[in-house]
Amino acid sequence: MPGDAPLVYLDSGASAQKPRQVIDKIRECYETSYANVHRGVHTLGDRITIALEEARETVRQYLNAGSTEEVIFTSGTTASINTVAYGWARKVLQPGDEILLSIQEHHANFVPWQQVAQWTGAKLRLIPLTDSGELDLAAFDKLLSDRSKLLAVTAISNVLGTINPIDRLADAIHSVGGRILVDGAQSIPHGPTDVRKSKLDFFAFSGHKVYGPSGIGALYGRRELLDMMDPFLFGGNMIREVFDDHSTWADLPAKFEAGTVPIVPAIALGTALNYVAQFDQSSLHAHERAVTLRAMERLSEIPGLKILGPPASKRGPIVSFTVDGVHPHDLGELINRKGVAIRVGHHCTMPLHRHLDISSSARASFGLYNTLEEVDALVEAIHYARKIFRLA
Known part of the structure; x- marks a missing residue:
């Protein structure tokens, strides 16, 4: 990276x-x-x-x-x-x-x-x-x-x-x-x-x-x-x-x-x-829920960041968001400098983004290998991007 x-x-x-x-x-x-x-x-x-x-x-x-x-x-x-x-x-x-x-x-x-x-x-x-x-x-x-x-x-x-x-x-x-x-x-x-x-x-x-x-x-x-x-x-x-x-x-x-x-x-x-x-499915789901909840809690603390979609209890391990003042493509490029890989764009859902009145968004999606510490790294990388845009 x-x-x-x-x-x-x-x-x-x-x-x-x-x-x-x-x-x-x-x-x-x-x-x-x-x-x-x-x-x-x-x-x-x-x-x-x-x-x-x-x-x-x-x-x-x-x-x-x-x-x-x-x-x-x-x-x-x-x-x-x-x-x-x-x-x-x-x-x-x-x-x-x-x-x-x-x-x-x-x-x-x-x-x-x-x-x-x-x-x-x-x-x-x-x-x-x-x-x-x-x-x-x-x-x-x-x-x-x-x-x-x-x-x-x-x-x-x-x-x-x-x-x-x-x-x-x-x-x-x-x-x-x-x-x-x-x-x-x-x-x-x-x-x-x-x-x-x-x-x-x-x-x-x-x-x-x-x-x-x-x-x-x-x-x-x-x-x-x-x-x-x-x-x-x-x-x-x-x-x-x-x-x-x-x-x-x-x-x-x-x-x-x-x-x-x-x-x-x-x-x-x-x-x-x-x-x-092979994994205990209850444990797997609990781990993914914990990572998703951590992401939503930490991301919601960032000024100007809006999480798209329902609460953690009603979603899978996917969290999409926008950050005021930072285009998703710029955000993705900047946090990549910190080693964090996310998806940006319309995610092959143009009708949905049009419904949400946005052209694109940033998305973090988690697998069974992701950790709470990696969520923290995402948050720190977003703070870095906001500083580059003089938003913090």
Whole structure:
């Protein structure tokens, strides 16, 4: 870091650092076991195929999916959501149907549904927020009707940190015959999700957020929905038979895994999920809550600093803020001089920032490796930035 300052990495919400176990697994695969999967009859091919399917089983267990056939490897959350948009929504939705979104959504869970609306004639309906940055559930209930065919919502806002009541939302959309897709990119690093208990229809996440490699993620979908969906990508591996004038598709999950999947990243994703799952989840959550609370308490002491979103009890380990008199990009550059890494910008949530009447913000997001002392380092770095701008 600049000036040999020790690194304080507070940007796990963008991409998490990787534990030694994940790095070692990647090296092991390439050094001892690499081949293509589902094709060869040789020992290496068998070995790597078994490892890949063991990783799929790990994802299944982490999500409590009913079957590995409901676990599709993708390149990440964005690809997972687009798979549902193209394969399910484009096929099912009709003119006049409604897609419900929250204003909190990352562009990856916003733009695809804009496209679906243009393709199908469906309408987007936005769920407003309360003054504290939570979903306005009373307004949501009023939006529900028999035209509500899909609710696409994040589990945890990547800006406000708001923890959304997924179980309640799922019950509500199901009561009018609709489906729910949950963007789990920000929730997946903080412990397993029970897709069956929460009655989710689709769940999308990325590996690099959960201490795994980039370029890999997964889509969970209920079996009956995946069966009726059209593939999103076409080519090798996803076919059953190819004729001169048509083709038929392979069974799940291969139907949605055209070409060669990211083999080693998928295997390392399984390692990353096992890494998170090994910890006592109550202790892990308590640690992350303590770090988040410390951040909100210390940041609130800084003159001119405004924290965005709900109180600590209603948010995940994400704290976004603005500082009067300092543009977020300048703030990020200055505190980087002190070795502190945060995210600045609109965080792929332009509609939310427009709603908040700001163009950008600074965001500190915490992982299981962050400490209370690192929060203090962030605060000291912000004080340094304010002095540079002669605000202190």
